[in-house]
Amino acid sequence: MPTHTPHYPDLLFAAAARLRRWEGRLMDLLQRSGYAELRPSLVMREAEGENRVRFFDGDHLVALRWDFTEALARMLVRRFPEPPPRVSYAGAVFRRPASSWEPVERFEVGCERLSVDPGERAEADLELAQLLMAVPGALGLQGGLLHLGSAALLAKPLEAENLPETLAARVAACLSRRAPHRAFEALEGHPAARRLTEHLERLSQPPDGPELLDTLGEGPYADLLAEERSHLARALVRLTPLLPEGLTLQVDPADVSGLGFYTGPTLRLWAPGAQRELAAGGRYDGLFPQLGRPWSAAGFCVRLSALLDLAEARPDLFEGSEP
Amino acid sequence: MTKDLMIALPKGRLGEALMARLEGTPLALDPGALRSRVLRIPTATPGLSALLLKGADLPRYVSAGIAALGVVGSDTLDELDADVLEVRDLGLGVCRLSLCAPGGVSLEDLARRPHLRLGTKFVRSTAAWLREQGLTAELVPLQSSVELAPVLGLADAIVDLVETGGTLRAHGLMELHTLKRTSARLIASRGSFLSEPRRMDALIRCLAEAAA
Numbered sequence: 272m273p274t275h276t277p278h279y280p281d282l283l284f285a286a287a288a289r290l291r292r293w294e295g296r297l298m299d300l301l302q303r304s305g306y307a308e309l310r311p312s313l314v315m316r317e318a319e320g321e322n323r324v325r326f327f328d329g330d331h332l333v334a335l336r337w338d339f340t341e342a343l344a345r346m347l348v349r350r351f352p353e354p355p356p357r358v359s360y361a362g363a364v365f366r367r368p369a370s371s372w373e374p375v376e377r378f379e380v381g382c383e384r385l386s387v388d389p390g391e392r393a394e395a396d397l398e399l400a401q402l403l404m405a406v407p408g409a410l411g412l413q414g415g416l417l418h419l420g421s422a423a424l425l426a427k428p429l430e431a432e433n434l435p436e437t438l439a440a441r442v443a444a445c446l447s448r449r450a451p452h453r454a455f456e457a458l459e460g461h462p463a464a465r466r467l468t469e470h471l472e473r474l475s476q477p478p479d480g481p482e483l484l485d486t487l488g489e490g491p492y493a494d495l496l497a498e499e500r501s502h503l504a505r506a507l508v509r510l511t512p513l514l515p516e517g518l519t520l521q522v523d524p525a526d527v528s529g530l531g532f533y534t535g536p537t538l539r540l541w542a543p544g545a546q547r548e549l550a551a552g553g554r555y556d557g558l559f560p561q562l563g564r565p566w567s568a569a570g571f572c573v574r575l576s577a578l579l580d581l582a583e584a585r586p587d588l589f590e591g592s593e594p
Numbered sequence: 595m596t597k598d599l600m601i602a603l604p605k606g607r608l609g610e611a612l613m614a615r616l617e618g619t620p621l622a623l624d625p626g627a628l629r630s631r632v633l634r635i636p637t638a639t640p641g642l643s644a645l646l647l648k649g650a651d652l653p654r655y656v657s658a659g660i661a662a663l664g665v666v667g668s669d670t671l672d673e674l675d676a677d678v679l680e681v682r683d684l685g686l687g688v689c690r691l692s693l694c695a696p697g698g699v700s701l702e703d704l705a706r707r708p709h710l711r712l713g714t715k716f717v718r719s720t721a722a723w724l725r726e727q728g729l730t731a732e733l734v735p736l737q738s739s740v741e742l743a744p745v746l747g748l749a750d751a752i753v754d755l756v757e758t759g760g761t762l763r764a765h766g767l768m769e770l771h772t773l774k775r776t777s778a779r780l781i782a783s784r785g786s787f788l789s790e791p792r793r794m795d796a797l798i799r800c801l802a803e804a805a806a
Binding site: 369370416418448449450452453456475477478479521523539542543544545546547548 | 597657658659675677678679680681682683774775779782783784785786787788789790791792794795
């Protein structure tokens with residue numbers, strides 16, 4: 272088997288300065304919006320999982336922090352009887368990547384919006400989207416695309432059709448590749464094959480404006496997804512007048528990359544010319560109940576490592592000659 | 595600033611068939627450059643060029659975002675871990691990925707062998723099919739002339755692409771089972787598609803219409 276050297280990035284002068292500057296600007300932005308910083312330990316006791324960087328601390332197998340959201344959730348459950356409503360974080364996470372050229376150590380800044388009252392969810396989702404809209408400006412990024420999606424647009428039809436878990440995962444993988452023709456092959460013989468494929472064709476449209484929601488309204492699961500469509504439509508109406516210059520807001524209903532984790536609206540930030548998303552997040556109401564607390568939560572994470580790569584590859588996308 | 599875009603096209607029969615269909619469209623390749631040995635060919639659309647690549651390398655150029663779009667066989671795509679979008683089945687170069695064995699040998703005969711050896715270029719697809727069927731086999735990786743393997747005793751059977759079946763018959767082999775249908779797929783760089791959806795959608799439509 273060939274051996275790949277994992278990518279542990281050393282940041283030299285300009286990149287190191289850029290990272291520190293961006294972290295500072297984003298944490299300022301979050302603090303001004305009421306998000307207080309928490310710093311979970313770099314070492315996590317939950318070492319199970321394929322993509323973790325693990326080592327023995329004496330007799331105990333532990334892992335380097337692989338995900339801020341989970342590290343924060345475990346910390347909040349351990350230390351708080353009621354959740355603080357707004358928390359933020361900055362630092363590195365360590366994950367074995369799917370591709371050898373991706374870094375193991377990744378720098379992130381992010382925030383989580385927590386609540387006990389389910390009635391606060393819709394406003395919390397809008398608050399986060401609005402906050403993410405301010406991120407490109409804080410980083411000096413000229414232009415960007417904010418994509419709104421919803422994990423439920425696929426999860427609910429799959430559940431309604433009683434698809435076995437493995438087949439549902441295959442269908443989600445096909446949608447993530449925008450390949451409804453592959454989903455049709457995977458669903459061969461299933462009574463809902465045509466219906467689900469038609470739905471996936473609608474979801475696979477390129478990201479666009481509210482008219483995409485109209486397309487879903489004419490599809491086979493129009494009634495089942497009425498609430499999600501209406502939530503996305505309301506979000507577009509509320510957020511569009513607030514868009515900063517250079518930022519475009521679109522609906523991307525094929526955003527299912529975190530389908531096992533997200534339970535509701537999702538957010539992605541892209542820039543023209545970027546090969547990876549620059550920020551991602553959404554509503555994940557399943558995590559805290561799994562940890563024994565009836566709290567709902569949503570958040571987003573700005574991928575500073577992806578932004579550092581973008582600043583090297585496309586400096587023209589940033590204000591001034593030195594991003 | 596709008597960056598120039600590149601489309602990756604496969605060398606070989608599929609590429610030639612596709613280039614013939616692109617003639618007269620905004621994606622037509624410059625005939626002068628095609629006659630030369632250069633591998634980056636201007637098209638009829640300014641700011642858009644084509645890269646001529648081997649199929650196995652092509653998805654890597656697309657997943658890295660160097661080429662915004664590409665055309666590649668689904669058989670090749672299924673053997674790689676490329677993070678690309680597969681936006682259209684172009685319906686070109688349709689073949690079957692099939693299990694083939696010498697005449698008189700049945701699928702049941704093969705399944706009963708304690709140590710089955712399968713020669714193939716398509717190791718991942720074959721391994722996935724074996725898993726689905728609950729079978730085990732030693733996979734003998736081969737790059738070309740796979741039909742020789744069972745004839746000369748290197749393998750008991752082969753998994754290979756079949757279009758008409760002529761080469762199989764010439765070597766006394768028979769198709770026992772079709773693993774999957776394969777065809778040319780239009781793939782897109784995830785980053786290009788999501789960050790410039792309108793520009794990419796126009797190109798995708800143009801390429802898909804030309805290929806139809």
